[in-house]
Amino acid sequence: MAPTVVVSKVNFDSDRTGQMSAGWTGGVTAQGTARWTVEVDPAAPRQRHVLKQSGKAMFCWCVKDTPALADGAVEVKFKPVAGEQDQAGGLVWRWKDGNNYYVARANALEGNVSLYHTTNGGRRTIVYEDAPVARDVWQTLRVEFNADAIRVLLDGKLYIDTLDSHISGAGRVGVWTKADSVTLFDDFIIEAPAT
Numbered sequence: 001m002a003p004t005v006v007v008s009k010v011n012f013d014s015d016r017t018g019q020m021s022a023g024w025t026g027g028v029t030a031q032g033t034a035r036w037t038v039e040v041d042p043a044a045p046r047q048r049h050v051l052k053q054s055g056k057a058m059f060c061w062c063v064k065d066t067p068a069l070a071d072g073a074v075e076v077k078f079k080p081v082a083g084e085q086d087q088a089g090g091l092v093w094r095w096k097d098g099n100n101y102y103v104a105r106a107n108a109l110e111g112n113v114s115l116y117h118t119t120n121g122g123r124r125t126i127v128y129e130d131a132p133v134a135r136d137v138w139q140t141l142r143v144e145f146n147a148d149a150i151r152v153l154l155d156g157k158l159y160i161d162t163l164d165s166h167i168s169g170a171g172r173v174g175v176w177t178k179a180d181s182v183t184l185f186d187d188f189i190i191e192a193p194a195t
Contacts, residue, residue, distance in 0.1 A: 001073075001144045001146050001149060001151060002071065002146050002193050002194070003193070003194040004073050004144070004191035004192060004193055004194060005191060005194045006189060006191050007067065007072075007190050007191060007192045008067070008188075008189070008190040009187070009189050009190075010187075010188040010189075011046050011047065011049070011186060012038050012049040012051050013046065013049045014049075015049060016038065017037070017038050017039055017049065018037055018039070019037060019038060020037065020038070020062075021038050021051055021062075023064060024036070024051075024064055024065065025062070025063055025065060026053075026060070026062040026063075027061060027062075027098050028058065028060055028061070028098065029057075029058060029059040029061065029098050029099060029118060029121055030057070030058035030059060031057060031058050032055065032056050032058055033055045033056065033057055034053060034055040034057055034060035034062070035053065035054045036051060036052070036053055036055075036060070036062045037051075037052055037054070038050070038052070039052040039184070041079070041184055041186075043079075044138075044184075044186050045077050045138050045187055046186065046187060049186075050184045050185060050186045051175065051184070051185040051186070052182070052183070052184050052185075053175075053177045053181065053182065053183050054182050056180045057179075058178070058179070059103075059118070059123065059178055060176065060178070060181075061092055061095070061098065061101070061103075061174055061175070061176045062175050063092060063172040063173065063174030064172060064173060064174055064188070064190070065172070066172075067172075067190065067192070068170040069093065069094075069170055069171070069173060069190070070169050070170040070171075071145060071147065071192075072093075072144075072145065072146075072173075072191050072192045073142065073143060073144040073145070073190075073191040074091050074093055074142070074143055074189065074190055074191070075091075075140060075142040075188070075189040075191075076089075076091060076140070076141055076186070076189070077138050077139065077140050077187045078138070078139060078140075078141055078175070078183055078186075079136065079137060079138045079139070079183065079184040080107075080108045080133070080135050080181060080182070080183050081136055081183065081184060082180075082182035083109070083179065083181040083182055083183075084180055085178075085179040085180045085181075086109060086177075086179040086180060086181045087107060087109045087135055087181055088107040088108070088109075088176075088177055088178045088181045088183065089105065089106055089141065089175070089176075089177060089181070089183040089185065090103050090104055090105030090178075091104050091105075091141055091142075091143050091174070091175060091176065092172075092173065092174050092175065092176050093143060093171060093173045094167045094168070094169065094170070094171035095171045095173065095174060096167070096171050098121075099119070099120055099121040100119055100167065101118050101167065102115070102117055102118070102150070102164075102166075102167055103117075104143045104150075104152045105141075105176060105178065106131065106133040106139065106141050107133055108133045108135040111130060111131065111132065111133055112128050112129060112130050112131055112133070113128075113129050113131040113133070113152055113154050113160060114160075115127050115150060115152055115160050115162065115164075117164065119167065126150075126162065126164050127160055127162055129159040129160055131154050131157075133154065138186070139154060139155055140154070140155050140156070141153070141154055142154075142156075146193070148164060148165045149162075149163055150162055150163070150164055175188065
């Protein structure tokens with residue numbers, strides 16, 4: 001992977017609780033309603049404000065309004081706290097709109113990390129790998145992407161290293177959940193290629 005440098009760090013600590021974080025847009029792919037709000041978690045990795053998704057939808061996404069990246073890396077700390085169908089947290093990149101983007105997700109119910117492309121509203125699996133994803137624990141999910149190369153890491157360990165060309169060009173980056181997952185996010189980092 002090409003070297004990257006940090007261009008943005010978001011920890012939600014300056015946002016008011018009970019509202020969407022400033023500079024972010026949330027929505028869903030397919031049916032349901034997302035509920036993205038800044039809330040307090042006393043166990044948060046840094047200070048106590050975190051971004052929480054507590055709605056129910058096929059797929060919930062929340063993307064940062066800027067920047068748009070074709071290549072780079074995104075990283076987030078996440079904590080799945082509830083869900084009967086799913087307990088998932090994920091990252092999206094090359095997000096063009098609510099129906100076209102890549103997603104990497106970690107699922108505490110299934111104990112795996114997976115990579116998908118969502119095109120024309122349909123999510124298609126690229127690869128699954130077993131991984132020790134825990135409920136009620138803060139963990140770090142990271143995705144590195146450069147041209148067709150994609151790497152997915154959980155807590156610093158590489159689980160997916162593959163090539164895929166379904167979605168190219170610049171797009172927004174953000175976080176993601178599935179079904180009835182109640183998931184917390186913090187310390188969102190965006191990295192762009194080093195010049």
